[in-house]
Amino acid sequence: MSLLEILRSHRVVVTVGSGGVGKTTSAAALAVHAALEGRRVLCLTIDPARRLANSLGLSEMTTSEQEVPKELFAAHGLELKGSLSAMMLDTKKTFDQLIHNLASDAESRDRILNNEIYQYVSNSLAGTQEYMAMEKLFEVRKDPSWDLIVLDTPPTANALDFLDAPERLIGTIDSPATRWFIQAFETSDRGAFGALLSKGASLVLSGLAKFTGAEFLKQVAEFIAGLNDLFGGFRAHATEVSEALRSDDVAFVVVTSPHPLAIREAVFFSDRLKEAGMRRDGVIVNQVHELLPEPEPEADELARMVAPHLERSRFSPEEAVERMFTALDDERMRAVADRVETDRLRYHLGEEVNFVEVPAFEEDVHDLLALHRVSKYLTGELSSAL
Ligand SMILES: Nc1ncnc2c1ncn2[C@@H]1O[C@H](COP(=O)(O)OP(=O)(O)OP(=O)(O)O)[C@@H](O)[C@H]1O
Numbered sequence: 001m002s003l004l005e006i007l008r009s010h011r012v013v014v015t016v017g018s019g020g021v022g023k024t025t026s027a028a029a030l031a032v033h034a035a036l037e038g039r040r041v042l043c044l045t046i047d048p049a050r051r052l053a054n055s056l057g058l059s060e061m062t063t064s065e066q067e068v069p070k071e072l073f074a075a076h077g078l079e080l081k082g083s084l085s086a087m088m089l090d091t092k093k094t095f096d097q098l099i100h101n102l103a104s105d106a107e108s109r110d111r112i113l114n115n116e117i118y119q120y121v122s123n124s125l126a127g128t129q130e131y132m133a134m135e136k137l138f139e140v141r142k143d144p145s146w147d148l149i150v151l152d153t154p155p156t157a158n159a160l161d162f163l164d165a166p167e168r169l170i171g172t173i174d175s176p177a178t179r180w181f182i183q184a185f186e187t188s189d190r191g192a193f194g195a196l197l198s199k200g201a202s203l204v205l206s207g208l209a210k211f212t213g214a215e216f217l218k219q220v221a222e223f224i225a226g227l228n229d230l231f232g233g234f235r236a237h238a239t240e241v242s243e244a245l246r247s248d249d250v251a252f253v254v255v256t257s258p259h260p261l262a263i264r265e266a267v268f269f270s271d272r273l274k275e276a277g278m279r280r281d282g283v284i285v286n287q288v289h290e291l292l293p294e295p296e297p298e299a300d301e302l303a304r305m306v307a308p309h310l311e312r313s314r315f316s317p318e319e320a321v322e323r324m325f326t327a328l329d330d331e332r333m334r335a336v337a338d339r340v341e342t343d344r345l346r347y348h349l350g351e352e353v354n355f356v357e358v359p360a361f362e363e364d365v366h367d368l369l370a371l372h373r374v375s376k377y378l379t380g381e382l383s384s385a386l
Pocket residue numbers: 018019020021022023024025026047049154155156286287288358359360361362363364365366
C-alpha cells in the first residue's frame with residue numbers, strides 16, 4: 001500500500017521517530033494533503049513550534065483546536081476541498097481529564113488533582129507525555145467531526161517508548177518499588193521508608209526534595225489513597241487505549257533522516273513493530289541529500305564566468321572555483337552517504353513496507369507551500385532525484 005493509500009484508508013495516522021527527523025513536518029504535510037483532497041482533518045501535535053503554526057497561518061499553536069483559515073490555501077493558489085484544524089497536546093490537561101473520567105466521586109478526584117505529588121507526576125514521570133498523546137488520540141478518535149486525525153508524537157530518545165507508553169506508565173505506578181513504598185507507608189515503618197528515601201533511586205522522590213517531613217508524608221498519603229481509588233479504572237483504561245493503538249484504522253508511519261544513528265533507530269523500531277505483531281505501514285526518509293550533477297563547463301571557463309561577480313571578493317576566480325568544487329565534493333559525499341544509509345534501511349525492511357524519500361530542501365519548511373511540496377514527495381507525485 002502506498003503512503004497515499006495509507007492516508008486515504010485510515011482514520012488515524014501516527015508519525016513516530018527519533019528527535020528532529022521531521023515528524024512534525026511530515027504529519028503537517030500529510031494533514032495538508034488530506035485536507036486538500038476533501039477530508040476533515042485534525043492535526044494533533046505535541047510541538048509548540050511557532051514555525052509550524054505560522055506555516056499554517058496561525059499565530060501560535062493552542063491546546064484547543066483552531067481551524068486553518070481557508071483563505072490561506074486560496075492565497076497560495078490551493079483549492080481546499082475539506083478542512084484542516086490544528087491542536088497542540090497539553091499533557092497535564094489530558095491527564096487531569098483522565099482523572100476526571102476515572103475518579104469515582106468529586107472528592108477523590110479533587111484529592112488527586114490538588115495533590116502536589118500528582119502535579120509532579122503528571123508533568124514529569126517518564127512516559128507520561130507519550131501516554132497522554134495516546135490518551136488524547138483515543139478521545140478525539142471518537143469524535144465524528146474528524147475524517148482523519150494525524151498525530152505527531154513527542155521526540156522519544158527511543159522511539160519504542162511510544163508504543164509501550166500505556167503499559168509503561170502503569171508499570172511505573174504499579175512497580176514493586178511503589179508497592180513497597182505503599183507498604184512502607186501503611187505499616188508506618190519509618191525504617192524501610194527512610195531507606196527508600198535515602199536510596200534516592202526513584203525519579204519521583206528525587207524531584208520532591210522540596211517537601212520536608214510531615215508535609216511530605218501527608219502528600220504521599222493523599223496521593224497513594226487517591227491512586228488506589230483510581231487504579232482499577234486506570235489499568236483497564238490503559239489496556240483499552242493500548243488495544244486501540246493496534247486497531248485496523250490506525251496507521252503508523254516511521255519517520256527518519258538518513259543519518260546513521262537515525263537509520264539504526266528506524267531499523268530497530270521497525271523490527272520491534274514486527275515483533276509486536278503490528279503493521280509497519282510506511283517509512284519516510286526525510287532530508288535526503290540529492291546527488292548534485294558536476295557542472296558542464298570546464299574549470300577555466302567557470303573561472304571566466306564567475307570573475308565579474310568577484311570584484312569585491314578576496315578570492316581570485318580560480319580560488320573561488322576551487323572552493324566551489326570542494327563544496328560540491330562535500331555535498332556529493334553527503335549524498336552518497338545518505339544513499340548508502342537509505343538503501344540499507346530499504347533493504348532491511350523489504351518489499352512489503354512502503355518507502356518514500358523527501359529531499360533536504362535548502363530552507364526550513366516554513367510555509368504552506370513548503371508543506372505542500374513535502375506532501376507531494378510523500379504521496380509520490382514527486383520523487384527525489386536518485
Ligand atoms: N525536507 C526538509 N528539508 C529541509 N528542512 C526540513 C525538512 N524537513 C524538516 N525540515 C526542518 O527540520 C526541522 C525539524 O523538523 P521537525 O520539527 O518536523 O522534526 P521533528 O521530528 O518533529 O522534531 P522533534 O523531534 O524536535 O519534534 C524543522 O526546522 C523543519 O522545518
